Amino acid sequence: MDYYRSNNGNIVWDWAWTRVPNSEEEKSEMEELVNMLQQWPISSNEDVWFWSGSEQNDFQVKEVRRSLTQQVDLNESVFSFFWNKWTTKKSLMFVWRAIEEKIPTASALAHRGMNLAGTICKTCGAAEETAVHILLQCNFAKRVWEEMTRKRRKAIQVMWHLWKARNEKIFGDGHNTEYVQQIGTV
Template sequence: MNWNWRVYPSSDVEIHELIGLQRRFENIRLNDNEDSWLWNGEVDKEFSVCEVQKWIKGDVARDTHGCYKWCKWVPNKCNVFMWRAQMDRIPTKMAIRRRNIMVGDNLCALCGISDENSNHLFLACSVSSGVWLVKDVERIVESMGESDLKKEIIYGILIVICWRIWKARNEKVFASVIPNVVQLISDIKSLGYLWYRNRNKKGTAVISYLEIPSVLCFNEVRL
């Protein structure tokens, strides 16, 4: 395969990416046949809306690894944010740098200690660790010996926490607002209560986080 470069790759990262790209194309052979869309790995079926409907309604085995679990009682903006965060698609400094956009240093906007990526911002940052202690949102929720109602509430609260931490990060970057852990926790409790109370038809519930070790540092949240 011949390459027509306007600027030939020169940095170590660019060369490494070029080598990886060449390896991907090693076993690909181009021909003069017309391209066509194939559906669900079946070579004898072309893509159609009808086939999609059959797939959704049927018992076809589907790979759900990495699929985001939507929470019904939190706003769409929180669900969309968490979905993007799960795929590392939120504009952290390291994510922006990967797109060749220079934004100064790569240090976390909240703590200024380590490079800012999704894992650090929500798990390792000193400000975030003052709010909670969690490694895997969905895994923790599913491993709890609680009712489905409590799991749904806790899962939503974890999403609200991530969203509020991200909002605090943006307030620091764009408005120079110094983050306050006590205020963050207060906001999370208030938002969680209001959103669950007004967006869920199952009424109210009381959850004591003392029953869930090593998840959150909240003493008690009433919803």
């Protein structure tokens, strides 16, 4: 989808917003983005892929292989990175999103422009509800982590259960005993 069009030689940005920027921070970031985009000339030429490792700039698999063999010693032992196999993909994805503060905490939702009654943690009521707070700093989370010192292999699943317990408290009937019991048995 094109987000700009040419109008009498000028570029007009035409964003397909699902929600327009409404906070001062979002408006400022949008203005900064448009200013940065205006610094780059936009050509009417068709986009092309090219391989910077090739003298002709055309992409060929043999050029990639040649470039890689020049940079990597194939006889050297390779360091292997393995994802932990003892947890679910859903839990891993959740933790990755939590690290990026991309889970829908009260703070994140308010930052995205949602009108909320408050952003204080619904579990402890002591601090702003961020991903870090829910999963690490909340008094409830701290008690769970203290119990987990002997069971480190389940740490990522604990984060998932903390998130589910928080959601049950907010969206459920207010009783999260099922999740607390699950956390105690992992």
